[in-house]
Each structure stands twice: as C-alpha cells, then as structure tokens.
Amino acid sequence: MKQLFIRNSVLIRNSKVLKNGQLLMQEPEDLQLSKFLKNIYKERKLKYPKFFKMDRLSKLGYLGAEILTNGQIEDENTALFFANSASSLQTDEAYAESMEEFPSPSLFVYTLPNILLGEISIRHRLNSENIFFVFQDFDAGLFVDYVSTLFSQGKTENALCGWVNLHNNDYDVFLWEIALSGGIDFNEEELKKLYLPTHE
C-alpha cells in the first residue's frame, strides 16, 4: 500500500473558515447562512457568477474547494470523494414547497447530492473519478479505505475529499487534499484529529 498524505484542509463551521488550522475568516455566530456564504465569496475575491445560481449545499462545497486549492486544481485526473449525512434534503424540502405553487426548476436541479460533484467538476474541468456517499456520521475509516484503494489501483494520484453536510441551515464542511507526498500522514487517527480539533 502506498503511503498517502493529507496536504491541506479546510473547515467551514460556526461562522468561521479555517485552512490548515489557521483562522481565515470569522463572522458573527448569528449571521444568516446565505449572508455568510456571500461574505466568504467576497472576502476571497472570487469571480464565478455561477456561484449565485447554486443551492447552499453546492455553495458550501464550491467555496470549500476554492479555499482548499486556491482556485487551482493542477491534476485534471484528481478524484473527488465526498460524503454527508443529510444528502440534498434541505433543497429537496425547498423544491417540494415550491410545488405548492409553481415547481421551481432552479431548485429541482439541485435535488441530488451528486450535483455538488458536478459543480466542482464544472468549475475545475474534471472528468475524473467521483463519488458521493451518504453516511449516518463522518466515517474516517471509509474515507481512508476508499481513497487508498483508488490510489493503489493506480486510478489517481490526487484526491479532493470532503464532508459537506447541510440541514436546516446547520452546516458542517471539512475538505482536504490527498497526495503522494507532503503534509500529514493519511490515516484514520489524523483525519479524525483534523475533523474534530480538540483545541481552537
């Protein structure tokens, strides 16, 4: 089995944005999610008008990926491996409500979690391996097993992984890059430490 490394990581949680443990942005805790998302977009000086059409789950994934990669994924064969527990439920509910009056096409297109993978693939022109799992909870072991297998089968040399969960506007975003060199050892223990740091 090849030794793999976690290169960079991003957390978007509790109105804060952290990269590699460093606080990049902090907004008031009670700030509405939609405003928080827009503030991140502005603060990072992003220029990607498609952002404004995305649902909130995709916005979270897109922003996380931009911050993680500084807007550049060099290896076009980078695999995407994402997961969450609430699937696209928040948008499913919003679309179902719109059906009462006029079903919204712009909501309907986001009623699948793999649209988030689509958005990141579109942004970075990736036709690569991608998968989106729905788990009960963050499962470090499955990330390690699955991604290690992709690497050991020679299917990829880089991976972008993420836990992007959103329900009732409660969000939890954790993204990280896996590569063949540099950074922290990629194993369950290290991944759990990055996901749930004991100190802040």
Added chain:
Amino acid sequence: MKGVAVTGMGIISAIGRNIEETQNSLQNNKDGISFPEILPTIHKSLPVGEIKLSNREISELLDLPADHACTRSSLLAMLAINELLEKSIWPEFPKDTGFISGTSIGGIDKTEEHFFDFKDSPEYRKYIQAQHPGYTTEKIAEYFGLGGTVTTISTACSSAANAIMMGAQLIESGKLKRVIVGGSDCLTKFTLNGFNSLKILSQKKGRPFDQDRDGLNLGEAAAYLLLEAEDCLAGKSILGRVSGFGNANDAFHQTASSEDGEGAFQAISKALKKAGLSPVEIDYINAHGTGTSNNDLSESMALKRIFEDTLPAFSSTKAFSGHTLGAAGAVEAVFSLLSINNNEIYPNLNFKNAMVETNLEPVIAIQENDIRTVLSNSFGFGGNCTSLIFQKHG
C-alpha cells in the same frame, strides 16, 4: 471470453410484467405510454410509462401483510426479483448473494402520500424514514432474506448502470461470487413536476433522435440481473457477459449535457478499453436517447466522435418504456441481453427525420442480425455518464 456472467434477469415496466411480455412488446412495437391513472397528479395530459397496477394490487400479488411499509419502488423491485428467482435454480437466494440497487426516487412517493399525516397520525410515522433511498433497498433485501452486502446507488439516471458496474467490479475482485444488480424507480409528483419545470417533458409520445423531438416521457420500472463469478456457472445457462464498463463526469452543467458529449465520450472509451474491444466490434448501441433536444444531440456527437464513419446500428428504447430514471440502466441492460439472445435489434419508435446537425438514423423497425456485442449508455444529472458493454457467451 472474459467478463462477469449474467445468469438471470427479471423486469417489470409499462411494456410488460415479466421478460416474456416485455419481449413480446419489443417485438411488436407495443409501447407502454399512456396518461397517468395510478399517479395522483393534476398533470393528467402528460404521457407517462405507467405500470397499471396499484400498490394494493402489487401487495396482493406479493402476498404481503396488510401493514407492510413498502415504497412503490420496493414493490416493483420485488416483482422483478421474484421473476429472477422463479427462473433460477434456487427456491431462495443463497446466503452469500449480494444486492446492489439503483434508485433516484427511493421513497419520495411515501413522503408525498403521508407528509401531512406525520404530525397527527403516529401510524404513518414509519414512513418518515422511507424518504431515504436506502430504506427501499433494505425493504427489498428483507423480503428476499438478503443479509450480506446490500447497498444503494443514487446517481440519478445512471443509478442502475452504476449498480451493474459496481456488481461486476465486486465479482471481478473476488469480493462476491453472486450479486443481484439493477434498479427501481416509480412515478412521483416530485419528478413529474420537476422534469416539467425544466420543460423537458413531451406532451406527445417521445421521439428520440428525431429532428422534431421535444422531450421525454417519464416512466416507472424495476429491472435486475443476477451476476455470477466464473466458478458458480456449472450447468447454468448464461445470458451474456458484462465485459466492459466506464464512468466519467461530463463537467458541463448541473442537468444538461455538453455540446461535444465529452462525458459520454470518455465513459464509452473507458468501457471499450475495459472490454478490450475496438469500436468496430460493437454490433448494436442501446442509446440513452431520452428524446430531449439536448441529450440526443450531445449523445450523437459523442457517438460520432467514437465511431466516426462506422457507427453500428443504434436505437433508443425509451419510446417503449418511458425514461425510468434510476431504473433505466437496468431496463436497457435487460433489453440489450434480449437483443443478444434473440439476435434482434428493437426499434427506436416514433422516429421520422434525422437531426440536421448529425444526420444519424436509428433502427426504426425490428432487425434480425447476429448480435454479439452491445453498448448501453446511461447518463445522469450531475454529469454522471456510464457506459456498459454486454457480450454474447461463447
């Protein structure tokens, strides 16, 4: 001859409640497109591929207890897998049989039916968890006593194709000896209104690959294959092999396909490479061919890029069944295997004029031919493109 063996199949769709009825409809140009009678929708004039059996009628056919909590997708799947089981050598599936089911809708039908009852009627709360697609798969697994590897794939319209691909990979890697793969999706208000809001539903019967195509008809179906490893095959009839598969993201738009069909092109290329075949060795293509302006053009471009001047016979069979979303890849896998076993190509109904952009003409009347190798395409929202290759045994 390499590949994973297909040793059984079962299907229910708007064109038949089993393999024989399905084959009969395909051979006699009998589509299953009608107006909704079972689905409680206000869109009574939108044509759909509806299975004319109520949930109550299916429950009776399956001999389920009155208080079962099965979603419609799980009921349809039970009928299809029952057929597969009845035609097998077993009274029940061996314990080491895996189960991988594709679905796009899962149990949304139950949420639609009972959402407003949840608050005041505790007896309906068992359906809250039905929203999750895994619930539908678990119900099917429970009915057949499948307790090993059981998982759900939900990647919109490529779900069942991905389930077949995953099953084939599990067999190739030696993780499983035997696995039931396929998909099931029922009609719901959620999807009918959603596709209608995207303005991609035809008011008429769908006309895939036609210059004047104006959208798809939604359908419902369940279809499953039994895949088995080499050392399980003694004495069994083999319907065909899954010899190639490939998946790629189109990376173009949330729901629409790219102009040059890049995702489809890459998925087909990977499937050919996996099967060790060159394009000229494909005898027939069962296209994704939804009948929307966008898909059929994009898919045609991809086909032209792969096959250049030697495009084999192709057709979309969605004008028969409607677009059955998460089940489509398995429905069309069954059709592809029927093509291989009967040496016939089922037609692309309702086609009149070729698209001006590509000038491709699908097969429009049943055609007899030696069919050894079939390519089947399934492309889903999110840019998820999958291609499968089925080959004749021997």
